[in-house]
Amino acid sequence: MTTQNGGTGKASPGRTTLKDVAHRAGVSVPTVSRVIAGNYPVATATKRRVERALRELDYVANTHARALRGQGTKTVAFILNDVRGPSFAEVAHGIQEEATRRGRLCLVFVSGGDPRRELEAVGLMRQQGAEAVILIGSVHDDEVYRSRMAAIATSLDQSGSRLVLCGRPPLGDAVPTTVVEYDNEGGAHAITSRLLAAGHRRVLCFGGDAALTTSAERLAGYRRALADFGVAFDPGLVEKATFERGEAYLAMRQRLTRPVDFTAVFALTDAVAAGVLRALTEHGLGVPEDISLAGYDDVPPATDLRPRLTTVHVPYEELGRTAVRLALDRSPGADGPDQHALLGTHVVVRDSIGPPRHRA
Structure with missing residues (x-):
């Protein structure tokens, strides 16, 4: 036919x-x-x-979505792993403010990190006629994920919507997506370099899962800084833990049942740093007198901890604003299939880093 x-x-x-x-x-x-x-x-x-x-x-046939469009109400959807994390909350706040400024309503879905729920959510948001579907947070970046996301991006594009990867790596030039990242690896390199410049040579990289993109990039920055300072990478100084404060506390308590073979800790998030600080304090170790401590994100509890935490600032709110702005302001056919923005990060120096008291 x-x-x-x-x-x-x-x-x-x-x-x-x-x-x-x-x-x-x-x-x-x-x-x-x-x-x-x-x-x-x-x-x-x-x-x-x-x-x-x-x-x-x-x-896509959806009566409610057609009614909304007929009334002139447009929507921006975003899907995130967990609404409780401060970094997720700041990205969501940026999305909501920019969407509201542009007269859009926001649709929110929490996936819990489950790829199947994320896929279902994208389908639902597409049925609702969202102008943009923004995916926030770390993922397992493998061929299955890339193939699935490429199909989703194409489907959304054909329906007049846009897939936005926020804090996730690009899928390739041929895939119609908007990608908004921050210099994740660069931030990890900078904070690790700060510890090394203070004289530390046994820096424990604590938290995260190297199979996830966010953790993998921060670990890569950590390793690059070690190489720049001529310090050999020791796999024994990488400790896996979730990004949840309580779990990080328990993991550090377990680590401290062994001899303390590090003089500094690079915690992969500020929440992890808070758990680490509690465990160190309970073990009778002072920060930064005995152990220096650095975090990542610059969100609460970074400024609430005592000592105040030296960390990496990530412009999470701006990440959300940029995601909405690029998705809604793109010129079809003029910007190519892929839009890509990379926001900067920087170290915020506070009170939790000092010179090593002794060599581990």
């Missing part, structure tokens, strides 16, 4: 319409509407043709 674009079998650019589906199925627009509504008798063969056309053209 001939299609609108000359028989290639692909949908026309932009959001697929009822007319597109009717043309593909060889029926009238009212017939397509009846099949979608399911409240009017349609011949079985005709129904099957329409349903096949709906699948092939990836048509």
